[in-house]
Amino acid sequence: MEMETEEDALFEDADFAAVDSALFADYTTPLSRLVGQVTWLRPQHICKHPQLFPDNLTDAYPKQGILGDCWLLCACTMLLKSHHLLAKVMPPGQSVWGESGYRGEFQFRFWRNGHWVEVQVDDRLPCINNTPCFSRCHSPTAFWVALLEKAYAKLHGSYENLWAGQVCEAMVDLSGAMAERWSLKRATDTPAGKSLFPKLSGAMRKRSYISCCVHSTPAVTPELGQFHALSVMEWTDVKTSDGQEVQLLRIWNPWGRMCWGGAWTKSRAGWSSLDPSCSMELLGRTQEGEFWVDEKEFQLEFDELTVGYPVSDVGHLQSIYTGSFLTHTQQIRGRWVKGHSAGGCRNNSSYSSNPKFWLRVEEGGEVLLSVLQCGPWRAQRSCSQQPLGGSSSSQQHPHYQAIALHLWKVEKKRFNLMRTLNSTPCASSRTHAYEREIVVHTHLTAGFYLLVPSTFLQGAEGKFLLRVHSTCPTRLSEVKVSVQQECVGGEWETVSLCGSWIAGSTAGGGRNFSSHKQNPRVPFTVTYDPGGTNTIVTLRQHSPENSLHAIGFHIYKVPDGKVDSMVISSAVCPVVSCVPHSHSQEVSVQCRLPPAVYTILPSTYEPDHSAEYTVTVARRIHRRVMSSQERLGQVVQEISHVSVMGL
Template sequence: MKKTQFERDAVEFASRAVQFDRAGETSPAAFYYREAAQALQAALLAGSQVAGLTEKANEYLNRAEELLKQSSSSSTHQLVRPAAQQLQLDRAKFLFLQALDEDEACNSEDALELYTQAVELCLQARNSTEDRALQEKLTNVATSGLERAEALKCKIHGTPSAKSPALPKSPSSKPCPQHRAAANLGSVDENSHARAASSASGDRSSEKKLFISGSEGYSKEEIRVLRITSVINGREYVPFLATDRNDRFAFILPFNDPDGKLLLSPKQRDSFSHWVRPEDLSSDPKVIELVDCFSIRQTVVSDCSFVASLAVSALYEKRFSKKIITSIIYPQNRQGQPVYNPCGKYTVKLNINGVPRKVVIDDTLPIGKHSELLCSYSNNKNEFWVSLLEKAYMKVMGGYDFPGSNSNIDLHALTGWIPERVSIRPNDEDFNKDALFKKLLERHQRGDVLVTLATGELDEAEAERSGLVPTHAYAMLDVKEVLGRRLFLLKNPWSHLRWKGKYSERDTVSWTPDLAEALHYNPRNASMFDNGVFWIDYDSLLHFFDVAYLNWNPGLFKYTYCMHESWNAVVGPTRDVYNIGENPQYTLELGKPGCAVWILLTRHITDRDDFANNKEYIALLVYKTQGKKVYLPFDPPPHIDGARINSPHYLCKLVVPPAGDTRYTLVLSQYEKSNTIHYTLRAYATCPFQLARIGNPYKYVREEKRGAWTAETAGGCGNHPQTYGNNPVYQVCLQSPDDNNQVLVTLKGPKQYQLGFDVVAVTLDDPSSQYAFSRKSSGMYKSGFTVLELERVPAGIYNIVPSTFLPFQEGPFFLSVSSTCPFKFSRLR
């Protein structure tokens, strides 16, 4: 980086530091003073000739140290007591702006109600204050509202517009103006009303820019699934629609969530004093003042993965100027920026159980006995987006007593980005550390992926020695390969407690001047202010961290499609180690080879205990079977297999070469299925594709549930001609006018036996049929279960001979015959 860039950075950091300093925000001010000093020192190392840089850097460092001494506790918040009339004025202005929204949308009756409420609130506040300046402001808002309300009354009732009546005078007021002017609202921005709805966000596209590769409407079954899984922890969270952007947010009285206050965690209850609103903590509250990953701080709520997710999302917004996290908070102005609501109601759009869902909260926050917020917050004490997003997510999860999560789940809920879990196993021969580093380096720099990392179990001594927290999530802010070194910049969500090993701020050996200059890092300055941010080398990361959570930008793909369905617990065997024919299966047909398709399986979770103790192990398998149903898990072997994991998300990545197949079969799998599950299957692709459930074409089924190989009938396979003829024989008579019939035969028996069967043609209705055959076999004998699916079977009579591989193996069996045409079924022997 050029010296002039360092100089510009120093100016920017110093400007922020002064801004926070004047506002009394000690922690961020100290941080930015040190950043400014570091940038000045980097400029000197780069050869800057600007006079006085060393003195100015020392000045900033001294001021930073002074500020930190002044602040006894960075988590303490000075309570503000705004006048009741001022709060009423703020709510009246917001009511007026919401009325303008409805007015412009031609919703006259709703607009009239809001104008009327704004006027009533202003009059009430005006009559209870002696502050003449405040009275004038209240009168201006009321006058504008009254004038428009009268005009709407005439419009609604079809009467001529009359001159608006004058407002009654308060004892100390002057005659109020009789004209309507938005400027009379004072500092309120005319454009700060919610954006007009353009399209519903509850469709099959997870990303506005992606094309939906299939029908856009939902089936009745999908609507049923989404309705069932809208109820989470006893509360309903309906899919978020475009009209929800223009929901009503303005009220005369402060909004209180009808669902009640969130349950507090034990640590919160120990310190809890009361609930406060942003207006109690700041004289100028905002939803967002400055989106910055360094300002986010976790407190006593055990949601490190969620706070780490906020940090990497905020960094992405800042680096790439794309709103992926702040865009989910409502109300918003016309620029799509969340705005502070003095009435206290907010809506947050979270991706939960397959679709974006609407989460309504009020703005009450828990505060402790020493005026410390008992939730995550921003060090920029006028902004509250961190606390509001956390509250919305905690509400869905059942309260602040968070059962724990991981950043794959949290980031997907916040952003909709595609989750991928990468286990860090340096001693595993399948783990390619060089490939992982290259992928993280290249894709993170391009903004394709958000990354967090989680430590594994550490004993107390190892945790103390390393400075790392056991089983804790860290946000990855940067990754670099510099001067032959592979380094990661991580952030502890606690905003304190850092790595103590190699390349930490304590390491005076590894930090050479060249390396410090290349990374714009000054270990000495960093050691003065612990904000939880640190550099760590790749080898140390591989030793101490267990998992990398990657969330990929859906915009990497052009096409998407999803399906919402259920898998009933009574359908199919408990374990699918022998038979997967009753598992949900899908045909994936690509428009062309030479493309990438990622398929995300998401299990819907509706109960806190299920989330905390997830016992459902799921996976998604891919077979090269031309989109046809698969019955045996390893015949043919899966093209893509994977371990069953107890996570709500399972990602399968299919990369098709230019000369590859274009039709595949997708199979859901569970380990020891015991409960009905609801799920979403969503595919992302670089080419057009079709995704469809493989149905059951067989309308006619007959079963033999009491079959058995006895001492007389256990004849074994055809390799034993002396006894083979003793096996049971069943006869099937296909009753069809054509030859295009399908038949499915399945045989189940003791798992300790190898099973098989033959299908032998006896007589055909049309012996000259081109599809005629004399004998078909189920193939290699298999343990406990085997199957044969026949296509284009001519009408006629066939015998089925089930057998074990060896003779004299006695035991029960279950024979099932299914067909697309009517048939007769009987036992001959």
């Protein structure tokens, strides 16, 4: 009987096999030149004593291979600054080479669309001439980077799908937090005469995860080429011999070599302006692939900053603006559906049909909101091949929609939706942008806020995750408005009112009960009757699905227009009724009403059943044009997509 060898017992991942399909997606990058040259080896066949992490932290830093994924490696340095994040992404206690439990399999976790997902891979790595050809550690015997890269490639479908991407996206995937991108070329982001990091306090400069990138070839280093991402490892203030203050930044290049020729590289003029002991100390901090630049040179040569929010040991985001911990977290999913809830930007009369959400802020505080597109889970190379500027067609992103988020403060009991949406938002993203996630940072006082995520184009479809992190208690919920397709794109006005049935007070029950008149009243006025349906009323109860009440409503015409003085009795007949009462989350009716004043009595079937509800009235109106001229933001810039990195 043939005995099974130890090598035969090792795990081989059938879902991400060691074949060309794991390497290549569409053969459109320089990676396609590797066809037929790659072999797959386990770490024990690459070196004698493989290990997951080296003893020296410096040796654990990534080193880019011939795959253009510097954006991922810059995010990986974040894990080396945060042990609890590293343990989240790569669970500790896994058996490694030389241990009795070793089976050649490793587990990783990545944050995806609102939750952590597990990815299992074997440890067969793509090699050329018995050496890993993609990312690795500075120590040739450490393999945590190569294995994480393989798991991330599996999540994206192939290694080639990692060719070009955004550092901010990888930061979010490895932390579950948020990241922001700041342009260094726009005066609005970096005001003249102010600090390079005007939004970051000194403490947060040390705690935040910061990357920088070039979109064009730097004048001081032609070798660096275009679209490359690097990491800011440190910045410090020093004084020159003549008393001038200079801010210096230590930059790390994923290539593992310096590739810089500025005034503060070794033996250059900048160091002669400092005290020799200071120069020696700062130069002694640089590791392989690191170099120093001053603030002026940095702003001149680099195009963009990416700043990742720190995460505490218990999972709370820390504000990069104030340093406060955002201890309250809410998230909710939504989608834009063509013909129903894809209303486009505020230039469109259909804007009000976009998904809408309530944010209740219990007390004032700092609030961070974001809209994350739950699109294809892969790097987006195609956009990088489109030139900036030019026709609108060149601004289209192949996978993401241009998205934005606006929010308005409203009264708790009643508000006019169209009037609100025509007013100036209390906070918003600046423009619609072709990005996976847009972030809005603000401070809000206590109260109710209406949140409207939107795409720039009307009818653009997609799923999204709305996230809220705050220093104060908040409650996030969806505003359910059941308006049929007939309404979308037409001239309609929608008004929502939140209320409650209170036992012994406003829970009067149906018309069969004498207490029916005690139910809350929701007045509205019909001013336009073009023929056909001109009014849609929806009642939604906010009760758990396992304890729904039977709900319905009646619409009464108010003879003299005075709602408060109107007497409702069994002798007064409603003009429209939504009955029989139904044990459902939401009931709705469409009708045609002549111009007049009306009132709605929402009710549970039986009296004294307490619950909260929302009544939404959609009315046909004369056409109103939004007083807004939304503009489309620039197409997203891709990182490290032009040349093969690390050759």
